[in-house]
Amino acid sequence: MKSKNKLRCPQCQTNTTLTLPTLNQKFHILYCNNCFLGFTYPVPKNIGKYYSDIYWKSPGVTGILKEMLYQLFQARRKKWIKKYLSTGKILDVGSGEGIFGRSLSNQFKVINLDIPGAEIKNPDVIKKDFIKWQIKQKFDAVVFWESLEHISNSAEYIKKASSLLNKNGLIMIEFPRYNSLESKIFSKYWFHLDPPRHLSHLTIKGLIKVLKNNNLKILSCQSVIAPEYSLGGFVASILAVLRINTSALFKKNVSLLYLVIASPILMIVLLWQIFLYLINQSPIGLIIAKNKKEKNY
Secondary structure (H helix, E strand, C coil): CCCHHHCECCCCCCECEEEEECCCCCCEEEEECCCCEEEEECCCCCHHHHCCHHHHCCCHHHHHHHHHHHHHCHHHHHHHHHHHCCCEEEEEECCCCCHHHHHCCCCEEEEEEECCCCCCCCCCCEECCCCCCCCCCCEEEEEEECCHHHCCCHHHHHHHHHHCEEEEEEEEEEEECCCCHHHHHHHHHCHHHCCCCCCEECCHHHHHHHHHHCCEEEEEEEEECCHHHHHHHHHHHHHHHCCCCHHHHHHCCCCHHHHHHHHHHHHHHHHHHHHHHHCCCCCEEEEEEEECCCCCC
16 A cells, blocks of 8 residues: 555545555545545445445345335435425436436426446436536436445535536435444444445535535535434444454345344334434434526526
């Protein structure tokens, strides 16, 4: 590895701090004291090989339950959209199968975008590099639902998103909070570090700085109860501390009996997540910002 004084932030090019190794010893997390964001180092040339088949869809009962839960919890995102918009055009960056777009009413027109090579079955999902993607259309909202952390230069993505907004258009970002209490407790064992799939490690302070640099006004900044991410993430972090391979577990067709046995544990974990939410330390955060730029005619 390069020496510390040669490691540079990919966004501002200032010196970074080597904060901690990760469970995957090929990668480290760097933290920039200027951007207030963390980054995975080095960035792999072929990121696709780190996404296994089960990343896109888990087999058996596990996959069915995950799909049901994911669709159920889309309700919180619908609520956020409808709080600010009654109708409009929305771009979902990192949309996966486009479940969020399908959950909205016909009052909204949603374009789904994901990376080239994503193993997505939905033919309506556009598979393009967001930065290189050429589109003249403007949007009333650009949303990043747990997707911005998969990008090595999150500031560049936010800049591109801001350029696609209508006047008073919104950017909504739901993300794992790199400096949350849970992250500090588990350190390198924290599930949501997930290098190298997670290339950016986002903080509220860092995202606010990037959004304001792009002439965006912060409307909301809050903790989020996101059971489909936080419950499994906490359990996976515990298993990592115990040196139990979670990937091997989820490759198996988990029976319903195992899930029933685990239910009391999940209830305890849910209470922990509620506690974190109440003290504004949820491992998942939400930032909503509004475009202040005037429309160009």
